[in-house]
Structures are given as structure tokens and as C-alpha cells.
Amino acid sequence: MTGDGSRNKLHEGKAKIVWDAGDGTYVVEFKDDATAFDGKKRGRIRDKGRCNNLISAALFELLEREGVPTHYVRTLSDREMVVVPLEIVMVEVVVRNVAAGSLAKRLGLEEGVPVAPPVLELYYKSDALGDPMINRYHVRALGLASDEEMDRIEALALRVNDVLSRAMADCDLRLIDFKLEFGRARDGRILLGDEISPDTCRFWDAATNEKLDKDRFRRDLGGVEDAYEQVLRRVTAAAPTWRAARPAVSGPAQARVYITLKKTVLDPQGAAVENALKALGYGEVSGVRVGKVIILDLAEASPERVEEMSRRLLANPVIEDFTFEIVRGTGARSHSVPV
Numbered sequence: 515m516t517g518d519g520s521r522n523k524l525h526e527g528k529a530k531i532v533w534d535a536g537d538g539t540y541v542v543e544f545k546d547d548a549t550a551f552d553g554k555k556r557g558r559i560r561d562k563g564r565c566n567n568l569i570s571a572a573l574f575e576l577l578e579r580e581g582v583p584t585h586y587v588r589t590l591s592d593r594e595m596v597v598v599p600l601e602i603v604m605v606e607v608v609v610r611n612v613a614a615g616s617l618a619k620r621l622g623l624e625e626g627v628p629v630a631p632p633v634l635e636l637y638y639k640s641d642a643l644g645d646p647m648i649n650r651y652h653v654r655a656l657g658l659a660s661d662e663e664m665d666r667i668e669a670l671a672l673r674v675n676d677v678l679s680r681a682m683a684d685c686d687l688r689l690i691d692f693k694l695e696f697g698r699a700r701d702g703r704i705l706l707g708d709e710i711s712p713d714t715c716r717f718w719d720a721a722t723n724e725k726l727d728k729d730r731f732r733r734d735l736g737g738v739e740d741a742y743e744q745v746l747r748r749v750t751a752a753a754p755t756w757r758a759a760r761p762a763v764s765g766p767a768q769a770r771v772y773i774t775l776k777k778t779v780l781d782p783q784g785a786a787v788e789n790a791l792k793a794l795g796y797g798e799v800s801g802v803r804v805g806k807v808i809i810l811d812l813a814e815a816s817p818e819r820v821e822e823m824s825r826r827l828l829a830n831p832v833i834e835d836f837t838f839e840i841v842r843g844t845g846a847r848s849h850s851v852p853v
């Protein structure tokens with residue numbers, strides 16, 4: 515029990531404390547404590563807890579609007595958020611757009627070299643073992659998650675990358691890489707958990723490539739507090755535009771799901787159309803992919819459910835990519851989520 519006796523401390527980690535609020539929700543408290551290299555390096559970053567809480571809240575809100583279900587419920591205070599209880603999947607998912615950190619080291623790449631398409635990596639969440647890198651076979655052998663759960667987790671992680679990369683560009687930041695954790699809600703749904711902050715992401719200034727994340731602490735670069743404040747200021751400034759630009763769609767709506775073969779899959783129809791266009795003199799055409807559109811009339815439009823329908827039935831995720839938009843009324847409100 516805490517001092518006020520009203521909630522139970524469930525877990526204290528390196529950067530956060532999780533409390534049972536006693537009403538079916540948990541409260542996450544963000545600390546100023548910082549560790550690196552499996553806890554071997556320790557320190558405190560003044561106001562990190564506040565920055566990480568408020569940055570995470572803004573980014574979780576944005577992701578929810580974009581159809582990524584998260585554990586975030588609401589902000590309780592500068593350092594605390596209310597979340598949905600999750601059984602954490604013990605797999606950390608890292609997505610990388612630019613070589614940095616352990617990827618640069620492991621593959622001998624210079625930091626700053628773009629990696630495309632984005633690289634997704636899995637790590638076994640185990641402090642005792644130092645979070646070793648694993649793959650889908652290890653996940654299966656260790657029974658960490660089902661194949662279906664991992665398909666969902668990987669699709670969501672790549673979607674988070676699309677949404678956050680765009681959002682960070684609004685903040686004049688480059689999203690270099692980041693780490694996500696997912697969990698199972700009581701109803702079995704997979705939700706994005708943990709935090710999204712300079713502790714768990716690499717953010718570089720878009721103009722100068724200055725590091726504005728925990729690497730300043732890991733590598734003793736100085737100016738750590740300023741970097742976290744800087745990211746919070748930029749995210750806070752951009753958040754109202756995200757809310758205005760991407761309103762949640764409620765009431766009757768139409769979903770349009772666009773399905774194409776994955777870029778890595780041969781598309782003979784697309785190739786034939788491309789050749790025919792070029793033969794007709796349209797030399798500017800550098801690629802054609804032929805797909806289909808599925809139009810769904812819905813009483814209530816939840817991006818998450820449209821994504822689920824697309825993934826489970828409409829598209830074949832093994833060979834096809836899909837994107838969708840949800841249009842309400844005259845189509846003035848459009849919601850597009852690349853997957």
C-alpha cells in the first residue's frame with residue numbers, strides 16, 4: 515500500500531512504477547531514474563519522468579486515433595497515466611529506419627545510414643539475460659506468444675513506425691529507431707503498452723542530426739535534460755494539429771480498403787500495364803501495381819476494426835499490402851492508415 519493507502523504497488527522497474535488503482539485500471543508513474551547497459555550505468559535525469567509521461571500520452575493518443583490500440587486511458591498528473599492492465603508479452607520489438615546503436619555495431623554500418631525497408635527486430639525481455647535478440651522460432655519455442663499474436667504485433671509495430679515517422683517530421687525530428695512492448699488485455703486483445711519517449715526511441719533533430727534522446731545519457735554527451743524538454747516542447751506544439759487533422763470518425767461511415775500485392779511479390783498484371791503505358795509513350799511511369807478496392811458501409815467506423823477485418827479476411831497479409839481510409843458524410847473527414 516502507498517502512503518495514502520488507496521493503491522497497491524505492483525511493480526517497480528528501472529524507469530517506472532506500476533500501481534493497481536483498485537478500479538480495474540493501473541497507474542504508471544514515470545521516474546527520473548535512468549539506467550543504461552542493463553542497469554550497469556545509473557543516474558537521474560531531472561524531470562525525465564514528467565517529459566516521458568507527457569510525450570508518451572500525446573503519442574499514444576495520436577496512435578489511438580490512427581487505429582493502433584494502446585493501453586493508454588488518460589493522463590492523471592504530470593508524472594502519472596492511467597492504463598489498461600496488460601499481461602506483457604515478453605518480446606521487445608525494435609523498428610529501425612536508420613542505422614544506429616546496436617544495429618550499426620552488429621552489421622558494421624555507419625551511424626546515420628538509412629535502412630530501407632525498415633528493419634524489425636525481436637528481443638527476449640529478460641534483464642537477467644541482457645535482452646538477447648531472438649526470432650520467431652525462439653518466440654515459438656519459448657512459448658512467448660502465438661503466431662497469430664506475433665503477426666498482429668509485427669503489423670502494429672510497422673504501423674506505429676509509419677504514424678510516428680510522419681508525426682515526428684511535424685516536430686522537425688527524425689525517428690531513427692524505437693522499442694515497443696505489447697500486452698494482452700483481459701479480453702485477449704493485443705494492445706501497445708509501456709512508453710514511447712526519448713528513453714525508448716532515438717530522435718535526431720531534422721536539420722542538424724543532433725541527438726535528442728537517451729543516447730545523450732548513454733554516451734555522456736551532456737545536455738540530457740534539455741534534450742528531453744526539447745522533445746516534449748515540440749510534441750506539445752504539434753499535438754493540437756494532429757487532433758485537428760485526424761478526427762476520430764463516429765457514426766455511419768464508409769471504409770475503403772485498398773489492396774495491392776506486396777512490393778516483393780511479382781505483379782504480372784502491373785508489369786503488363788506498365789509496359790503497355792510505356793509503349794504508348796508514357797515514359798514517366800516508373801511502376802504500376804494493380805489491386806482492388808473493397809468498400810464497406812458501416813454503422814460505426816472504428817479504424818482498429820477495419821484494420822482487423824482487412825487483415826483477417828479482406829487481404830492476404832502474406833502476399834498483399836493494404837491501406838484504408840474511412841470517410842464520413844460528404845467525405846470531408848478522411849482517415850487514412852497505411853499498414
Ligand code: TMP
Pocket residue numbers: 608614615616617645691692693713714715716
Ligand atoms: P539499440 O540500438 O541499443 O539496440 O536500441 C534500439 C532502440 O531501442 C533504441 O531506440 C533504444 C531502444 N532501447 C530501449 O528502449 N531499451 C533498451 O534496453 C535498449 C537497449 C534499447
